[in-house]
Amino acid sequence: xxxxxxxxxxxxxxxxxxxxxxxxxxxxxxxxxxxxxxxxxxxxxxxxxxxxxxxxxxxxxxxxxxxxxxxxxxxxxxxx
Numbered sequence: 001x002x003x004x005x006x007x008x009x010x011x012x013x014x015x016x017x018x019x020x021x022x023x024x025x026x027x028x029x030x031x032x033x034x035x036x037x038x039x040x041x042x043x044x045x046x047x048x049x050x051x052x053x054x055x056x057x058x059x060x061x062x063x064x065x066x067x068x069x070x071x072x073x074x075x076x077x078x079x080x
Contacts, residue, residue, distance in 0.1 A: 001013030
């Protein structure tokens with residue numbers, strides 16, 4: 001269902017992965033449940049289990065370790 005984050009216990013489906021990314025980003029930024037919270041507060045709100053928070057942070061660190069090359073079409077492409 002193009003729900004790569006598993007949003008809504010994977011019950012929500014999207015027409016494309018990009019649509020899912022934009023939907024989740026919008027919710028994390030603007031919904032009453034998440035608005036105004038920092039990253040850790042948002043993670044704990046979504047899933048309070050400490051292992052979940054640790055796992056997400058480990059994945060984020062792994063992405064940070066991947067260097068972006070100049071001209072990489074995904075680096076600053078909001079349509080991706």
